[in-house]
Amino acid sequence: MSTETLVPYDEALARYEPVLGIETHIELGTNSKMFCGCPTVFGAPPNTQVCPVCLGLPGALPVTNRAAIEGIIKIGLALNCSIVEWCRFARKNYFYPDMPKNFQISQYDEPLCVEGHLDVEVDGQSYRVEIERVHMEEDTGKSLHVGGTTGRIHGADHSLVDYNRAGIPLVEIVTKPIPATGDKAPLVARAYATELRELVRALGVSDVRMEEGSMRCDVNVSLMPIGSATWGTRSETKNVNSLRSVERSVRHEIERQAAVLDAGERVVQETRHFQEDTGTTTSGRSKEEAQDYRYFPEPDLVPMSPSRDWVEELRASLPELPAARRGRVRGEWGVTEKELQDIVNAGALDLIEETVQAGAEAAAARKWWMNELSRRATAQGVELTALPVTPADVVRVSRLVAEGTINDKLARQVLDGVLAGEGTPDEVVERRGLKVVSDEGELATIIDEVIAGNPDVAEKIRSGKVAAAGALVGAVMKATRGQADAGRARELIINKLTG
Ligand SMILES: [Zn+2]
Secondary structure, three states, rough: OOOOOOOOOHHHHHHHEEEEEEEEEEEOOOOOOOOOOOOOOOOHHHHHHHOOOOOOOOOOOOOOHHHHHHHHHHHHHHHHOOOOOOOOOEEEEEEOOOOOEEEEOOOOOOOOOOEEEEEEEEOOOEEEEEEEEEEEEOOOOOOEEEEEOOOOOOOOOOEEEEEEOOOEEEEEEEEOEEOHHHHHHHHHHHHHOOOOHHHHHHHOOOOOOOOOOOOOEEEEEEEEEOOOOOOOOOEEEEEOOHHHHHHHHHHHHHHHHHHHHHOOOOOOOOEEEEEEEEEEEEEEOOOOOHHHOEEEEOOOOOOOOOOOOHHHHHHHHOOHHHHHHHHHHHHOOOOOOOHHHHHHHOOOOHHHHHHHOOOOOOHHHHHHHHHHHHHHHHOOOOOOOOOOHHHHHHHHHHHHHHHHOOHHHHHHHHHHHHOOOOHHHHHHHHHHHHOOOOHHHHHHHHHHHHHHHOHHHHHHHHOOOOHEEEEEEEEHHHHHHOOOOOHHHHHHHHHHHHH
């Protein structure tokens, strides 16, 4: 079977209906590991955060991390799941060099959270993604393949293993099959991953950094002929580590599987790898069935039975969730769904909200963050949050404009100064001498000079051609380095010459 042949996307969608399924692994941000007291700092030197338990040494016994269980219950509740009254951990048996016990402690037929949903929106349409289960497990270590050009095991001279990640609490969130998304399938997959990331971030239980691997998606795609009631065979693209890649991997699988089906061949049930550089997927290993793992209840851990009081306590502690928050700020700021989406996409939601809470008008906060500062962040190729300007600075700039101390044009120069490290907005105004010339006497003197220097233009205005005043206003602005109130200058010029 060739993996190179692709059917153009629109053509594939004209004949086939995609069905999605997404399994997401999220590393919890607990201070210690799932079943031992080892620290969990990202980027620590290899094998410095290990102990007999997470190295799987004989006789070492695991103990469940309460903070991790709190974290997963919060995720389950935020996803509208039921929290079961009783469940167990299970051993998932398989051999991987980066998994020292040769089994992973996970949950099998008794997950902690079941039957939830998460609503996502794409192009103004809402899609309900049903959640089958949310279960608790531990992460594996990491293999590093050395000597090859690709960093993959093929062509490597030797491999190294780092067990720092082994035993970090990992929550797996499994959707039910997501049908009927049609040509929006890649966008629905991306919207789901985005919404889930925002949700977990709001809960504060993980930093959900896809580029660091603390959130990773396995994306299942299958195709069935349009009108068919039987789902096709799915492929599973593993460890997709950016939102954009989630979208691209679905798109590619639709184009690839359509070609396989068009050729009268069978889609192979397998895991695949997403290739960032080409936007394609390549074949991995053939997918194991659950029975291949020889699951059995973990004998070293007692069952979990979270009390109803505890669950309700955790439910009451949930913060405002992203969807509710978006609904609230839309009303408070008077923005459209599209405008809000732009704000979210620009990473400006928190910044604008903090700016509003610190006393700025919503419209002003939006204007400065979305127009001026977003443009500068894009030009510098950095995130908006990485700019050296705070919500408090933006509040101050918008106040200075509202008070008439500076105008919008000068405010841009003030922001330039703040970004250049010249100090607070007030310090920049002072140092750069950016105050609007509001002293009428001073402005009148400048206007007299400008009129005297442009007698022919002044004559035109005297004879009724007030449109010519623009040239004199320009001269006033030039003489004051943009610090005059242009509207007021125009009034004074016309009064002087025609009044
Ligand atoms: Zn340990």
